[in-house]
Amino acid sequence: MTEALSASKLADLPPEMLDFTLLKPAGALVPRLGRLSIPGRRTLLTPDFLGNTSRGAIPHISQDNFGKTGLDGVYIALEDFIEKHPQKTPPIFKLDTPDPLRRFTALPKDTIFVLGARRQPPIPSANANTNSEIGILTSVGFQVISSEYYAAAARKLQPDIVVGLADIPFGQPTVGLKRKDKMSDRTETWTRDIIAKRSTIDKSEPRFNIFAPILPIAKEVQSWYLEHLLDDMVDKISGVAIYDSHLLDELPEELQHLPRLSFDNPSSPHELLRQVGLGMDLFTVPFVTDATDAGIALDFTFPVPQKTNGTERRSLGMDMWKSEHTESVTPLTDGCKCYACSKHHRAYIQHLLSAKEMLGWVLIQFHNHEILDAFFAGVRNSIDKGTFEQDVATFEAFYEPKLPEKTGQGPRVRGYQFKAQDHGKSTKRNPKAYKSLQVPLNAFHGQQPNPNPDVRDVIDDDALVGLVGMEHVDPTEQLEGLKIEDDRS
Amino acid sequence: MAPVSMPSALRYELLAKCSVTKARAATLHLPHGPVPLPIFMPVATQASLKGLTPEQLEEAGCRLCLNNTYHLGLKPGQATLDAIGGAHKFQSWPHNILTADADVSFQMVSLLKLAKVTEEGVRFLSPHDGTPMLLTPEHSISLQNSIGSDIIMQLDDVIATTSPDLARMTEAMERSVRWLDRCIKAHKYPERQNLFCIIQGGLDLDLRRRCTAEMVARDTPGIAIGGLSGGEAKDAYCKVVDTCTGLLPEKKPRYVMGVGYPEDLVVSVALGADMFDCVWPTRTARFGNAITARGVLNLRNAAYAEDFSPIEEGCQCVCCRSLDEGGLGITRAYIYHVTAKETAGAHLLTIHNVQYQLNLMKQVRQAIIDDRYPTFLKDFFAKLYDDKSKYPQWAVDALKGVGVDLLVD
Numbered sequence: 090m091t092e093a094l095s096a097s098k099l100a101d102l103p104p105e106m107l108d109f110t111l112l113k114p115a116g117a118l119v120p121r122l123g124r125l126s127i128p129g130r131r132t133l134l135t136p137d138f139l140g141n142t143s144r145g146a147i148p149h150i151s152q153d154n155f156g157k158t159g160l161d162g163v164y165i166a167l168e169d170f171i172e173k174h175p176q177k178t179p180p181i182f183k184l185d186t187p188d189p190l191r192r193f194t195a196l197p198k199d200t201i202f203v204l205g206a207r208r209q210p211p212i213p214s215a216n217a218n219t220n221s222e223i224g225i226l227t228s229v230g231f232q233v234i235s236s237e238y239y240a241a242a243a244r245k246l247q248p249d250i251v252v253g254l255a256d257i258p259f260g261q262p263t264v265g266l267k268r269k270d271k272m273s274d275r276t277e278t279w280t281r282d283i284i285a286k287r288s289t290i291d292k293s294e295p296r297f298n299i300f301a302p303i304l305p306i307a308k309e310v311q312s313w314y315l316e317h318l319l320d321d322m323v324d325k326i327s328g329v330a331i332y333d334s335h336l337l338d339e340l341p342e343e344l345q346h347l348p349r350l351s352f353d354n355p356s357s358p359h360e361l362l363r364q365v366g367l368g369m370d371l372f373t374v375p376f377v378t379d380a381t382d383a384g385i386a387l388d389f390t391f392p393v394p395q396k397t398n399g400t401e402r403r404s405l406g407m408d409m410w411k412s413e414h415t416e417s418v419t420p421l422t423d424g425c426k427c428y429a430c431s432k433h434h435r436a437y438i439q440h441l442l443s444a445k446e447m448l449g450w451v452l453i454q455f456h457n458h459e460i461l462d463a464f465f466a467g468v469r470n471s472i473d474k475g476t477f478e479q480d481v482a483t484f485e486a487f488y489e490p491k492l493p494e495k496t497g498q499g500p501r502v503r504g505y506q507f508k509a510q511d512h513g514k515s516t517k518r519n520p521k522a523y524k525s526l527q528v529p530l531n532a533f534h535g536q537q538p539n540p541n542p543d544v545r546d547v548i549d550d551d552a553l554v555g556l557v558g559m560e561h562v563d564p565t566e567q568l569e570g571l572k573i574e575d576d577r578s
Numbered sequence: 579m580a581p582v583s584m585p586s587a588l589r590y591e592l593l594a595k596c597s598v599t600k601a602r603a604a605t606l607h608l609p610h611g612p613v614p615l616p617i618f619m620p621v622a623t624q625a626s627l628k629g630l631t632p633e634q635l636e637e638a639g640c641r642l643c644l645n646n647t648y649h650l651g652l653k654p655g656q657a658t659l660d661a662i663g664g665a666h667k668f669q670s671w672p673h674n675i676l677t678a679d680a681d682v683s684f685q686m687v688s689l690l691k692l693a694k695v696t697e698e699g700v701r702f703l704s705p706h707d708g709t710p711m712l713l714t715p716e717h718s719i720s721l722q723n724s725i726g727s728d729i730i731m732q733l734d735d736v737i738a739t740t741s742p743d744l745a746r747m748t749e750a751m752e753r754s755v756r757w758l759d760r761c762i763k764a765h766k767y768p769e770r771q772n773l774f775c776i777i778q779g780g781l782d783l784d785l786r787r788r789c790t791a792e793m794v795a796r797d798t799p800g801i802a803i804g805g806l807s808g809g810e811a812k813d814a815y816c817k818v819v820d821t822c823t824g825l826l827p828e829k830k831p832r833y834v835m836g837v838g839y840p841e842d843l844v845v846s847v848a849l850g851a852d853m854f855d856c857v858w859p860t861r862t863a864r865f866g867n868a869i870t871a872r873g874v875l876n877l878r879n880a881a882y883a884e885d886f887s888p889i890e891e892g893c894q895c896v897c898c899r900s901l902d903e904g905g906l907g908i909t910r911a912y913i914y915h916v917t918a919k920e921t922a923g924a925h926l927l928t929i930h931n932v933q934y935q936l937n938l939m940k941q942v943r944q945a946i947i948d949d950r951y952p953t954f955l956k957d958f959f960a961k962l963y964d965d966k967s968k969y970p971q972w973a974v975d976a977l978k979g980v981g982v983d984l985l986v987d
Contacts, residue, residue: 143920146923147922148920149629152906152908153634153906153929154634180911180914180915192907193911415655415658436654436668437668437670440624444626444649446624447925448627448629448630448631
């Protein structure tokens, strides 16, 4: 019934209009089911996740393989495309074609594009935000963009959804009350700004949908912003982007019907479940690619599998570097429908990692996306059946609370992928690719790999182009340092 | 050792011969299906072609790729290969595989100080980790039997073609013949794996002739010309290929090892060679270099930042085809945007370069079948160089030797 209703409603909407229907309407702080539709794009059933792109690609997935990830939508950061700004017009703005961002990144026509200013998670910029600009980090260094520039970029690039600019001092350990007032004021100005700029777009031109940011500060401190959002912006926005999931508790009634995109980056499936339980709808899940880079094949289902042996808590992922996989011709996860599991086996994937072949990360990335996809399908089903709360409790008891520690090296880390504070540290981010050979030439029969793992994996011609080796960098820890002190106490 | 006829697991079906040059078009029937000759074989050194899935390689049209014997011997190792049932199963590749020790040869050539060749085999330090290793002909064949490749290569004694030491060169050539005998003797599955000999002898044409005669007498299913592509002058390279092919039986495939630049391929085909391999097309892709009919473009150059044309106009790879043609419509500007920053950028350009090489050989083959290979050669060079004065002299000379004058329209 709701299907038919929504379909007819959809037909009346202007072309780019986003429709979000709550399939299982619920009060505050309970999990909800929704359907996000944009004409011409794939329909997102929520809760769900967006592919988290880097420079327009899901890491390791060439565009011809994108379909194998099963993704319906992607998150794209503007800072990935504007290196030349402001000295030169970034190339992408010179691409003279409809839907330039989609054409440039060569992603499918029906994939939902969500554009934000910063990568997820954002790396703190050395440039502080000002009244008119926010600091960003491009692949060539720190930069600032103005609200005006952002709106113009959104108009030119024609994504389906644009997340408004938020004034958040990433990387600042504590934020004082005055600064928080400023956060609220600036974010309001910028939100008004992008709404106003969009209203000037000619009716014949594609119009993006706006998600308004909800700041990671107490409701009272951003109350002016929220009030104004309700007073005169609520009918102009199509969703909210929430930087702190605890704020869901205090989200005004008038915003309840809007889809909620989480920028409170989850570190584990448990954290995803917690946020879903509070009523979050959409996620970018950076831990998927982090796990892939670490050679960890995710291995969890929701609800937990029926048949279980033993009482020990299960690991959330499998470290594919481990030599126990070298002769295993089983898929990563039994019954998994992903491309890697249907075509290849553990032994090959273990080999690819250990040989530093890029295909290892490609295959694990397919798998990890499929695991997440099935996870969210399970979550929706569980909410639908009304068993979500019990299923979460069982899940928490069944699996370990954290993803396994990584042991192997990942692909080479790029400057735009690690935090600025790491500069000048004595530890190397990427290990040396070559070292001199100083072993005496002795007779030796057989061809065993060197038992010393430190030197076993040292050489690789990919080192020349920088696709190997990652050390001492944990992108997730970047944001953990960010604590916003609550001044109420 | 008395020459003995050995079983063969291939069939060479000659389709056409160029009426001017020595070029041949054929179909080579191998255990995992037929492949067109002449052929370029992409190099999946460690059982993976630089980030591409075997399926992507298949979609690019590849039906025969290389694995490296020595690398697979290190990782995953012979025991694993035996347990899993060979390299086809290991990498889920349903088509043909050729295994070579090309890298060992290369290391012997380039790291001679670290390698010691005795009659028993080659002792050297692993470039992976400095572990001392011994590779004998028996090891090599046993490993390739475990790998289960459709074409296996003998272990040979390679020294730099540029070496002035004729005595050492002669020794290497003669030793390679003795090692071939040991390889033939050690080969367990001649009925399902084709052993190719490798002709050595440096740039000395007399040595090459002697080696060719010895090896042809051993009657292996296919014949490789080795030790080249190690920095020798191109005209000397051409003389060696021309001399060897002139002495080879018509009904066997001829493989020139380590060759992959487009102009080297088309000239070598004219000199009578059929099979080639090289890491260059896939390696150079990772540096942002795109191979096109008009030369190699370095797409990391800022000149391409705003170039929204395909990598190569008219190319049929999935990157270059437009959306209307069912492709991705990837632009040079996007490659510039991601190359050396995202692994996916390397994958895209690798797809293009592999497709370029395979397509080039497809065109070469069709031109031979249509008996218009001389015209093809002229068109090829005219596209690659904007002026005849820029044509490489070695190519002009080599092709003149087989009846094609590039400088005359």
